[in-house]
Amino acid sequence: MNKPIIALDFSSKEQVEEFLALFGEPLFVKVGMELFYQEGPELVRMIKSKGHQIFLDLKLHDIPNTVESAMRGLAKLGVDLTNVHAAGGVEMMKAAKKGLAGSTTQLIAVTQLTSTDETQMHEDQLIYVSLEESVLHYAKQAKRAGLDGVVCSVLESSAIARDCGEAFLKVTPGIRIAGAAADDQKRVATPKAAKEQGSTHIVVGRAITKAQDPVAAYSQIKNEWSGR
Numbered sequence: 001m002n003k004p005i006i007a008l009d010f011s012s013k014e015q016v017e018e019f020l021a022l023f024g025e026p027l028f029v030k031v032g033m034e035l036f037y038q039e040g041p042e043l044v045r046m047i048k049s050k051g052h053q054i055f056l057d058l059k060l061h062d063i064p065n066t067v068e069s070a071m072r073g074l075a076k077l078g079v080d081l082t083n084v085h086a087a088g089g090v091e092m093m094k095a096a097k098k099g100l101a102g103s104t105t106q107l108i109a110v111t112q113l114t115s116t117d118e119t120q121m122h123e124d125q126l127i128y129v130s131l132e133e134s135v136l137h138y139a140k141q142a143k144r145a146g147l148d149g150v151v152c153s154v155l156e157s158s159a160i161a162r163d164c165g166e167a168f169l170k171v172t173p174g175i176r177i178a179g180a181a182a183d184d185q186k187r188v189a190t191p192k193a194a195k196e197q198g199s200t201h202i203v204v205g206r207a208i209t210k211a212q213d214p215v216a217a218y219s220q221i222k223n224e225w226s227g228r
C-alpha cells in the first residue's frame with residue numbers, strides 16, 4: 001500500500017522543515033507550484049536528502065519541445081513522480097516521457113482537475129461529454145503515450161482501472177475526512193472510498209497541514225487508507 005502523499009503547500013523552506021520535523025518517519029510528499037516557484041530545486045534536494053519520496057507536481061503544459069527539455073532538467077532531480085497536463089496532447093506527453101529517459105521518475109498526466117465539476121467543464125472548456133468520459137479519454141491518451149498513470153478523482157478510479165488496468169497509477173487528490181469542508185475541491189472522497197474504488201495513491205494537503213495535530217491527522221488518514 002503506497003503511503004498517503006502529503007501536499008506540502010507551504011511558501012518557504014523554513015515552514016517545510018518545521019513541518020517535516022514533526023514526523024519521525026519517511027514520508028511521501030508532494031512539492032507543488034507554490035513551493036517550487038519560491039524555493040526551487042534546492043528544496044527538492046533537501047527533502048530527498050532526508051529520505052522522503054517526492055511527487056513533483058508542476059503540471060507541465062506547453063509545446064512538445066519545451067516540455068521535453070524541461071523534463072530533461074527535472075530528471076536530474078531524481079524525484080519519484082512528476083506530471084504533465086493530458087490536455088497538452090499525446091505528442092506532448094510522449095515528449096515529456098522522452099525527456100525523462102534514463103531516470104527512474106514515473107510520469108503521470110492530470111486529466112480533469114479535482115476542482116472542476118461537469119458544469120464548469122462544459123462552460124469553461126466547451127467539452128460537452130460527461131466528466132467521467134472526459135477523464136477516461138485523457139487516461140486512455142496518457143496510456144497510449146506510454147505514461148505510468150494519471151491524476152484523477154476517486155470518483156473515476158474504478159472506471160480507469162477497468163479501461164487502463166489496475167497497475168496504471170490513479171493518483172487521487174480531493175481527499176477529505178467524512179463531513180469535512182470541500183474548500184475549493186468539487187470531486188471529493190474519503191480515504192476509505194479511495195481504497196474501495198481502486199486509487200493507487202491519495203494526495204492530502206489541508207486535512208493534514210492545517211490540522212491542529214498534523215501527525216495525528218496523518219495517522220488517521222493512513223489507517224483509513226490502509227484499511228486498519
Ligand SMILES: O=c1ccn([C@@H]2O[C@H](COP(=O)(O)O)[C@@H](O)[C@H]2O)c(=O)[nH]1
Nearest residue numbers: 007032112113114173174203204205206
Ligand atoms: O486535480 C488536482 C491536481 C492536483 N491537486 C493538488 O493536490 C493538493 C490537494 O490539496 P488539498 O488541500 O488536500 O485540497 C493541492 O496541492 C493541489 O494542488 C488537486 O487538488 N487536484
